[in-house]
Amino acid sequence: MKFNLATDMDVARFRTRVEYHIRRRTPNVELTEKRTVRQNSYLHLILGLFAAESGNRSDYVKEFYYKRLVNPEIFIVEKEDKYLGKIQALRSSADLTTAEMTLTIERFRNWASQEAGIYLPAPNEDEFLAYIQNELEKYGQWI
16 A cells, blocks of 8 residues: 555555554554655666766666666565576566665665766756756657
8 A cells, every 4th residue: 555644634544554453463564665756766867877978778777787787686586487487587676665775876876986987966966967857858769
């Protein structure tokens, strides 16, 4: 279930749900925090910038550099395939918590700078990020 805690209605729904599990003494309840829309937008901006600077496509950069090379322990998971047996698959960034997303982005920024010589702006560099957004919109079809 998803709740938008910025709205009074969802706060009430969330509180009711938590109280329900407390009353029932549910043995295992997990609260997860998914990555934020702002984090996701920021990630795609820096992936696009890296793609432009490195001459790769954004989807390639995301899968092979960001996920497989820099953050394999977070993204590579083993799962059972009906026909192939045990396989390695990639976890979606949509499944990350805010903390995991922050960690993976910071690792990617550090790696890009140290190993590829590409500076990726910090999340608070609004002017640079706006410039990247504008450039990606102009040339995005090639990246």
